Amino acid sequence: MERVTDTLSRPLRDLRISVTDRCNFRCTYCMPKEAFGRGYGFLPRNELLTFEEIARLARVFAAHGVEKIRLTGGEPLLRRDLERLVEMLARIPGLDLTLTTNGSMLAKKAQALREAGLTRVTVSLDSLDDEVFRAMNDADFPVESVLAGIEAAAAAGLSPVKVNMVVRRGANEDSILPMARYFRGTGHILRFIEYMDVGHTNGWRMDDVVPAREVVQVIDRELPLEPVEPNYRGEVARRYRYRDGSGEIGLIASVTQPFCGDCTRARLSADGRLYTCLFAVKGFDLRALLRSGATDEELSAAVGAVWGSRADRYSEIRSSKTAGLPKVEMSYIGG
Ligand SMILES: C[S@@+](CC[C@H](N)C(=O)[O-])C[C@H]1O[C@@H](n2cnc3c(N)ncnc32)[C@H](O)[C@@H]1O
Numbered sequence: 557m558e559r560v561t562d563t564l565s566r567p568l569r570d571l572r573i574s575v576t577d578r579c580n581f582r583c584t585y586c587m588p589k590e591a592f593g594r595g596y597g598f599l600p601r602n603e604l605l606t607f608e609e610i611a612r613l614a615r616v617f618a619a620h621g622v623e624k625i626r627l628t629g630g631e632p633l634l635r636r637d638l639e640r641l642v643e644m645l646a647r648i649p650g651l652d653l654t655l656t657t658n659g660s661m662l663a664k665k666a667q668a669l670r671e672a673g674l675t676r677v678t679v680s681l682d683s684l685d686d687e688v689f690r691a692m693n694d695a696d697f698p699v700e701s702v703l704a705g706i707e708a709a710a711a712a713g714l715s716p717v718k719v720n721m722v723v724r725r726g727a728n729e730d731s732i733l734p735m736a737r738y739f740r741g742t743g744h745i746l747r748f749i750e751y752m753d754v755g756h757t758n759g760w761r762m763d764d765v766v767p768a769r770e771v772v773q774v775i776d777r778e779l780p781l782e783p784v785e786p787n788y789r790g791e792v793a794r795r796y797r798y799r800d801g802s803g804e805i806g807l808i809a810s811v812t813q814p815f816c817g818d819c820t821r822a823r824l825s826a827d828g829r830l831y832t833c834l835f836a837v838k839g840f841d842l843r844a845l846l847r848s849g850a851t852d853e854e855l856s857a858a859v860g861a862v863w864g865s866r867a868d869r870y871s872e873i874r875s876s877k878t879a880g881l882p883k884v885e886m887s888y889i890g891g
């Protein structure tokens with residue numbers, strides 16, 4: 557099949573699939589309790605794509621050139637029997653199959669996920685300080701269990717494990733160095749993420765963003781770093797390695813150094829809408845097509861048409877005006 561490109565000549569290479577919009581954490585930057593409280597209207601079960609529907613769409617995307625699929629959410633490990641979906645997706649040839657998780661249930665699930673065919677995992681962890689971490693996840697969840705999840709993943713062979721830390725000014729800047737010291741030399745790759753203006757419930761302000769270059773300076777003062785060439789075109793993390801050979805870190809500077817020009821990523825929400833940007837306002841309803849009896853050819857044509865007309869470059873045009881646009885929430889679209 558002809559590889560599809562968008563209006564800015566970007567191919568379709570990666571697909572993030574959100575398998576649920578629910579989460580057992582209430583990270584203040586993602587699902588603040590005030591907005592995602594008891595009365596919040598999460599998607600009813602029958603509106604979620606079934607595993608069979610997801611696998612069918614995944615095959616259509618793979619035929620369009622997708623080489624990497626990341627399962628996400630919400631918290632993907634809350635979706636019952638996720639291993640079954642992993643097993644179905646692992647049958648698609650040539651696919652790198654990964655998962656992003658808050659790690660709270662990973663110790664229990666790592667082995668089964670690996671056996672089902674998962675390649676690697678990314679675990680989110682914002683601090684090693686229990687008090688800071690509990691305040692940020694706002695669900696009183698301890699650091700210790702996430703660390704146990706990371707170790708279980710590595711032991712199961714889901715490595716290298718990537719560890720994502722969102723840095724928010726005034727919340728966890730003091731955790732940057734302790735995290736760097738802890739993960740250096742473990743083989744796990746620590747990545748610092750700039751706090752982003754996703755959704756409209758987290759009250760994002762530019763002042764709360766700790767620029768990636770500041771993170772590098774803080775670490776470099778104690779643990780000297782040097783830049784590393786990207787692994788491939790479109791790699792979102794800028795890589796640095798410790799000069800003493802004890803490993804590498806990544807910086808995801810989506811706010812201060814946007815990478816829209818190289819963005820090859822599509823997102824599928826838990827209810828089957830296709831989004832071509834994390835900051836999109838509207839998605840294309842693939843579930844409606846699926847459930848109206850569309851053939852694979854029709855699904856494929858729809859995906860090709862949506863990608864072919866893509867012109868998104870939100871992070872490059874971010875300004876005080878765009879910050880107020882009605883974007884979808886990260887927990888829904890999948891981070
Ligand atoms: C939405 S979560 C979904 C998967 C899983 N629940 C987790 O936390 O890893 C995916 C990633 O997005 C990050 N994230 C969420 N809100 C963010 C924000 N406002 N800015 C930057 N990263 C954010 C999280 O820290 C996490 O690493």
Ligand code: SF4
Pocket residue numbers: 579580581582583586587629630631658680887
């Ligand atoms: S970042 Fe992940 S763990 Fe935290 S609230 Fe969002 S979906 Fe849940």
